[in-house]
Amino acid sequence: MKNLPSLKNLYYLVHLHQEQNFNRAAKICFVSQSTLSSGIQNLEEQLGYQLIERDHKSFMFTAIGEEVVERARNILTNVDDLVELVKNQGEPMTGEIRLGCIPTIAPFLLSRVVKLCQQDYPKLxxxxxxxxxxxxxxxxxxxxLDLLILALPVDTSxxxxxxxxIDPFKMVMHKEASEQFLQPIDYQKMPDESIFLLQAEHCITGHAITACQLGDSAKINPFAATSLHTLVQMVN
Known part of the structure; x- marks a missing residue:
């Protein structure tokens, strides 16, 4: 049988890549820095390739090192899945599920999801x-993470x-202002800087710009909110 790399050394490598610091990676792995460094060197010897270029004060991953990290991450994920599969054999909806959700959905959905899971799947x-x-x-x-709740369209290839x-796409405006615009709304006829959006990192902002054909429109107010609640208060 081939002398295969240990999962422990792959674990060390993945966390070093994640932290980009030997000391922090060692703390996360609950080992000394020398143990982590030795494990990665053993991994390099087993594979026959240099995964990290080192000097006195810094290091960087080689091209093959980056590829090994990605494959090591997949291997560790598959091993975790294997353990969960065996642990939950014959008893579905038990164990742990790591669920990610975007901020524009989380406040309105996650509390209900948690409550239903506690009621119907107490071992989950x-x-x-x-x-x-x-x-x-x-x-x-x-x-x-295992699952995500996102707002489409998103590249999930x-x-x-x-x-x-499906949630309807709505525009919120003051009651008095709403009487000035006919349906459907022509956003190009709205006053300059009258449209408030979330910060650009929120996907709903990109969706709104695309749906309303705003582009780099002067209609968008330079203020960018961090939450939907803030946007509603700006309307009031």
Whole structure:
């Protein structure tokens, strides 16, 4: 049998890549810095390639090192899945599910999801993470999350996706102002800087700009909110 790399050393490598610091990676792995460094050197010897270029004060991953990290991350994720499969054999909807959700959905949905899971699946533990679409997709790709709740359209190539609900796209305005505009609204006829949106990192902002054909329109107010609640208060 081939002398295969140990999961422990792959674990060290993945966390070093994640932290980009030997000391922090060692703390996360609950080992000394020398143990982590030795494990990665053993991994390099087994593979026969240099994964990290080192000097006295810094280091960087080689091209093959980057590829090994990605494959190691997938291997560790598959091993975790294997353990969960065996642990939950014959008893579905038990164990842990790491669920990510974007901030424009989380406040309105997650509390109900948690309540229903506690009622119907008491042995299922939901670990929740709220973040932007880009960061959640990155965490999913790295195996740090199992499921995401996002607002489409989003590039989900490489993942399995399905629609679980549809929310209407609405514009909120003051009651007095709403009487000035006919349906459907012609956004180009609205006053300059009269449209308030979330910060650009929120996907709903891009969706709104596309749906309303705003582009770099002067109609958009330079103020960018961090939450939908703030936007509603700006209308009031």
């Amino acid at each position: 533990s939901l670990l929740l993470k709220e973040d932007t679409t880009e960061r959640l997709l990155d965490a999913l790709a790295k195996g740090e 490489g993942f399995h996706s399905m629609k679980v609900g």
